[in-house]
Amino acid sequence: MFYRLMKMIVGPVLRLFFRPWVEGEEHIPDRGPAILASNHLSFSDSFFLPVVVPRRITFLAKSDYFTGRGVKGRLTAAFFKGVGQLPVDRTGGRASEAALNAGLKVLREEHLFGIYPEGTRSPDGRLYRGKTGIARLALESHAPVIPVAMIDTEKIQPPGKIVPKVMRVGIRVGEPLDFSRYEGMEDDRFILRAITDEIMYALMELSGQEYVDVYAADAKKRIDEARKQAAKAADTTAGVAEPDADAGPTPNDESGGSGRPAA
Numbered sequence: 001m002f003y004r005l006m007k008m009i010v011g012p013v014l015r016l017f018f019r020p021w022v023e024g025e026e027h028i029p030d031r032g033p034a035i036l037a038s039n040h041l042s043f044s045d046s047f048f049l050p051v052v053v054p055r056r057i058t059f060l061a062k063s064d065y066f067t068g069r070g071v072k073g074r075l076t077a078a079f080f081k082g083v084g085q086l087p088v089d090r091t092g093g094r095a096s097e098a099a100l101n102a103g104l105k106v107l108r109e110e111h112l113f114g115i116y117p118e119g120t121r122s123p124d125g126r127l128y129r130g131k132t133g134i135a136r137l138a139l140e141s142h143a144p145v146i147p148v149a150m151i152d153t154e155k156i157q158p159p160g161k162i163v164p165k166v167m168r169v170g171i172r173v174g175e176p177l178d179f180s181r182y183e184g185m186e187d188d189r190f191i192l193r194a195i196t197d198e199i200m201y202a203l204m205e206l207s208g209q210e211y212v213d214v215y216a217a218d219a220k221k222r223i224d225e226a227r228k229q230a231a232k233a234a235d236t237t238a239g240v241a242e243p244d245a246d247a248g249p250t251p252n253d254e255s256g257g258s259g260r261p262a263a
Contacts, residue, residue, distance in 0.1 A: 003056055011051045017166050018156065022052045024173035030055070033107040033143040034176070037134055039127055039203050040116035040216075041154035044164060046085075049114065049148065052171055058106045059114040060099055061085040100133055100140075107141040117199060118216045123223050125154050127200065127209035128216035135179070135195035139186040144176035145199055149206035172206045
């Protein structure tokens with residue numbers, strides 16, 4: 001009920017201000033399970049896609065959204081729980097297994113399941129390497145994978161920006177991908193990687209993004225480290241005092257204080 005209420009309230013606002021255009025919506029089935037695999041450019045991605053798709057979509061959301069403290073944290077947690085989003089711990093291992101099982105439950109109930117194969121938002125607008133959890137989900141659920149490309153959402157709300165810029169965004173939906181030929185191979189890591197790469201290639205074709213064959217989380221770490229190093233270098237440079245022209249010669253002044261080069 002809360003999901004429908006949010007669509008009734010938020011949907012018209014987003015349509016009015018951002019006028020999202022959609023291509024290929026006919027590829028999303030009217031009934032039955034399907035996995036919507038989307039690129040991830042902005043926090044707002046999880047709002048625009050549900051607005052343009054009549055059926056309910058259940059997404060995985062990072063567990064941090066459900067464990068925040070204070071008024072803001074509680075409101076955020078209440079919102080994500082209310083719209084039926086599922087928390088996922090991105091540390092891997094058993095946490096990843098729990099997320100997979102949650103997704104399987106949604107698909108076995110004949111619903112739409114949304115997932116961002118990159119695992120996190122792109123730090124620079126490029127498309128990054130997909131994680132193989134989506135491949136296991138596709139093989140174990142037997143559900144088709146529908147690639148979905150969000151267009152320009154990173155421009156309206158880059159990471160760290162709260163108030164979005166008003167401009168038009170788009171959503172491009174590709175043809176369903178069928179991986180039934182790999183049935184029974186969900187434990188083969190090479191098959192899982194091949195399936196995942198096929199999904200990411202479809203997303204690259206739809207979105208027009210440059211593809212980078214590293215994980216987005218690793219790219220974020222490198223970018224953050226580079227920023228820290230740059231800031232540290234800037235601080236070091238700023239801390240070096242300029243010589244005072246009126247202070248007279250320094251001990252290492254080769255002119256000997258005469259103002260002329262030493263002989």
